[in-house]
Amino acid sequence: GQQLNQSPQSMFxxxxxxxxxxxxxxxxxxTWLWYKQDPGEGPVLLIALYxxxxxxxxxxxxxxxxxxxxxxxxxxxxxIPSDVGIYFCAGRFSSGYSTLTFGKGTMLLVSP
Amino acid sequence: xxxxxxxxxxxxCQRGTSLTIQCQVDSQVTMMFWYxxxxxxxxxxxxxANQGSEATYESGFVIDKFPISRPNLTxxxxxxxxxxxxxxxxxxxxxxxxxxxxxxxxxxxxxLTVL
Numbered sequence: 001g002q003q004l005n006q007s008p009q010s011m012f013x014x015x016x017x018x019x020x021x022x023x024x025x026x027x028x029x030x031t032w033l034w035y036k037q038d039p040g041e042g043p044v045l046l047i048a049l050y051x052x053x054x055x056x057x058x059x060x061x062x063x064x065x066x067x068x069x070x071x072x073x074x075x076x077x078x079x080i081p082s083d084v085g086i087y088f089c090a091g092r093f094s095s096g097y098s099t100l101t102f103g104k105g106t107m108l109l110v111s112p
Numbered sequence: 113x114x115x116x117x118x119x120x121x122x123x124x125c126q127r128g129t130s131l132t133i134q135c136q137v138d139s140q141v142t143m144m145f146w147y148x149x150x151x152x153x154x155x156x157x158x159x160x161a162n163q164g165s166e167a168t169y170e171s172g173f174v175i176d177k178f179p180i181s182r183p184n185l186t187x188x189x190x191x192x193x194x195x196x197x198x199x200x201x202x203x204x205x206x207x208x209x210x211x212x213x214x215x216x217x218x219x220x221x222x223x224l225t226v227l
Contacts, residue, residue: 031214033215033216035218040221040223041220041221042116042204042218042219042220042221043155043204043218044218045113045215045216045217048215088154088155090216092214099145099157099160099170100157100216102154102155102156103154104153104154105154
């Protein structure tokens with residue numbers, strides 16, 4: 001089956017710092033999605049990427065679709081305490097209809 | 113994006129019993145999915161709920177254990193049958209809004225504990 005490697009597994013940072021996390025795949029994806037999950041909640045879609053090389057921002061969040069179509073990264077600038085949560089990448093394959101494959105998640109903790 | 117609600121939000125059940133989880137969407141959607149998230153883990157797709165036909169199950173999941181209904185384009189149920197403690201998880205309903213980009217949105221989840 002498809003594999004998504006997400007790193008780092010967890011991060012503990014100071015408020016105001018920038019954060020970067022990434023996902024890599026053994027196969028080509030045609031869509032990358034980044035989600036955030038707060039405790040006791042369902043994942044919330046942050047950013048969606050559809051083209052190789054695409055760079056998309058959503059406020060302090062920036063994500064890129066890798067040129068090889070096998071990786072993506074998410075950056076968070078000037079982190080704040082409410083950024084705490086688990087961030088998941090998810091990818092969809094290129095051939096016809098396919099379901100999402102999720103990474104294992106990156107737990108982000110922000111110290112005030 | 114579609115607004116998704118799930119019932120119940122959480123439950124504690126006894127071994128051997130069954131629980132049916134409901135997912136309601138505020139608009140008609142093409143695709144509905146059910147995921148399982150075991151404690152501290154990522155999301156695993158259980159099945160795609162097909163409107164008017166049998167659900168499509170992923171490897172490792174079977175209809176007898178996780179029967180699914182989807183009577184219309186806004187509603188689906190997932191039943192966790194003959195539960196054991198290993199079924200303790202968060203169960204999440206997800207939908208695609210039918211746009212060309214096929215973005216997937218999640219409900220708030222149902223936290224199930226089996227004793």
